[in-house]
Amino acid sequence: xxxxxxxxxxxxTVSLSQFRAxxxxxxxxxxxxxxxxQADSTLHHPGLLLLMALSPSEDLSRLSLLFEPVWLGxxxxxxxxxxxxxxxxxxxxxxxxxxxxxxxxxxxxFLQSRCWTHxxxxxxxxxxxxxxxxxxxxxxxxxxxxxxxxxxxLQQEYPQGDxxxxxxxxxxxxxxxxxxxxxxxxxxxTSDLYSFCILAQEVFTGQLPWAGGEGPEVxxxxxxxxxPTLDPLLxxxxxxxxxxxxxxxxxxxxxxxxxxxxxxxxxMAE
Numbered sequence: 001x002x003x004x005x006x007x008x009x010x011x012x013t014v015s016l017s018q019f020r021a022x023x024x025x026x027x028x029x030x031x032x033x034x035x036x037x038q039a040d041s042t043l044h045h046p047g048l049l050l051l052m053a054l055s056p057s058e059d060l061s062r063l064s065l066l067f068e069p070v071w072l073g074x075x076x077x078x079x080x081x082x083x084x085x086x087x088x089x090x091x092x093x094x095x096x097x098x099x100x101x102x103x104x105x106x107x108x109x110f111l112q113s114r115c116w117t118h119x120x121x122x123x124x125x126x127x128x129x130x131x132x133x134x135x136x137x138x139x140x141x142x143x144x145x146x147x148x149x150x151x152x153x154l155q156q157e158y159p160q161g162d163x164x165x166x167x168x169x170x171x172x173x174x175x176x177x178x179x180x181x182x183x184x185x186x187x188x189x190t191s192d193l194y195s196f197c198i199l200a201q202e203v204f205t206g207q208l209p210w211a212g213g214e215g216p217e218v219x220x221x222x223x224x225x226x227x228p229t230l231d232p233l234l235x236x237x238x239x240x241x242x243x244x245x246x247x248x249x250x251x252x253x254x255x256x257x258x259x260x261x262x263x264x265x266x267x268m269a270e
Contacts, residue, residue, distance in 0.1 A: 043114060047107030049127055049137035067137065072128035075100075079123055079206055090206060094131030097203045098238075098268040104199070105261050107136040108192050112257055115145045117187040120169050121195035122176035123202055140167045143187050171215025175208065179222040179248055188250035193257055197245035198228060205233040222248055237267035 044050075055064040072078065072093060079090050092100060104126060111118055118125070120141030127135050143166050174182050178194040181187060198209045210218045210228065227248045230239060241263035244255030 043111065043116065043139070045107055045110040047103055047110065047135055048139075049129070049135045068129070070127045071130045074124055075126035075128060075134070075203070076123035078128060079202065080208065092128065095128070095134060096268075098264060099132075100126075100134050101196075101200055101203060102261070102264055102268070103134045104136060105196060105257060105264060108196060109257050109261065111142070112145070112189065112192070116142050117145050117189075118192050118195070119143050119166075119181055119187060120173055120177070121192055121199060122173050123199060124173070126199070141169045141173075141181075142166075145187060145189060171219075174215035174218045175210045175213060178250075179219075180250065182219050182222070190245065190247075190250050190253040190256070193245040193253060193255055193260060194247075196257070196260065197242045197255075200238065200242050201228075201231045201234055204235060204238065205231050207231065207233075227252075235267075237270045238264075241267065 049070070050068040051065060052068055053066040055066060056062070057064075075092075078092060081090070104121075108118060108121070116139075118136065118139065118141070120138055121136070122138075125136055125138035127137050129135050168184060169177055169181060176195050176198050178188075178191050181191055201207075202209055210221070213221075225248065228246050230243050230246070234242060241255065241260050245253050245260065247253040
C-alpha cells in the first residue's frame with residue numbers, strides 16, 4: 001500500500017499492489033498478478049475494496065493494481081499506532097468494534113459463497129475507507145475452496161482453469177493464519193473463520209495476536225499443538241463466537257461464518 005500526494009496537499013491513501021515478474025520474464029509470462037486482477041474484477045461486493053485500474057510498467061516488468069481511495073488507513077495502523085499516553089484498544093472513527101466485525105464477516109461470507117477463501121485475513125487487510133465504513137482488501141493470497149456444488153459456476157466464470165493466484169502468505173501474516181494456510185495446504189471452509197476470530201480479539205483488546213510474536217515462532221507453536229488462547233479482555237458476549245473458531249485443525253473448529261454472523265448480531269444487541 002502506498003500513499004499518494006496530489007499537488008503537495010493531503011490526499012487519501014490509495015491501495016496500490018505491485019508485482020514484479022520473476023527471472024527477468026515479462027508479465028505476459030507471469031500469471032499470478034493477472035489472476036489476481038481477474039479475481040478482483042470478478043468478486044464485486046460492497047465489503048471488498050474496489051479495483052479501479054491496472055497499470056503495467058513500460059518494460060512490462062511490473063504491474064500495479066490501483067484500488068479505491070482509503071481515507072483513514074488500515075485497521076492495523078489505527079489499532080497499533082503509537083499512543084503512549086493511552087491504554088486499551090484504539091477507538092475507530094464512527095465504527096464500533098461489533099459493527100466493524102460485522103462488515104468484515106459479510107465480505108468473508110460473500111467470498112465463501114463464490115467458493116473463495118481470503119487466505120490472508122489480518123488487520124493489514126481491513127481498510128477504513130471512511131468513518132463508519134470498513135472494507136476487506138489483499139486478496140492476493142486467496143484460493144478456491146473445494147466445493148463440488150459450486151463447480152458449474154466456477155467453470156463458467158473461470159473457463160481457463162484455476163483462477164486462484166495463491167501467493168504464499170509471508171511470515172508477517174502467520175500470527176493471524178491457521179496452520180493449514182501457513183503450510184500451504186488445502187484451505188478449509190473454517191480457515192477464514194480462524195483468522196476472523198483472531199482479528200476479533202485484536203479489535204476488542206488492541207493487542208497483537210500471539211502477544212506480538214514473530215511468524216516463525218507462531219508457526220512452531222501451532223505445529224507443537226499450542227492453540228491461541230481466549231483473551232480475558234474480550235467482552236463476555238463475544239467470547240463464545242471467538243472460541244468457536246480458534247481450533248488448530250479445521251475439525252477442532254465448531255463455528256461457521258454464518259453462525260458467527262448470527263452470534264455477532266446477538267452480542268451487539270446485548
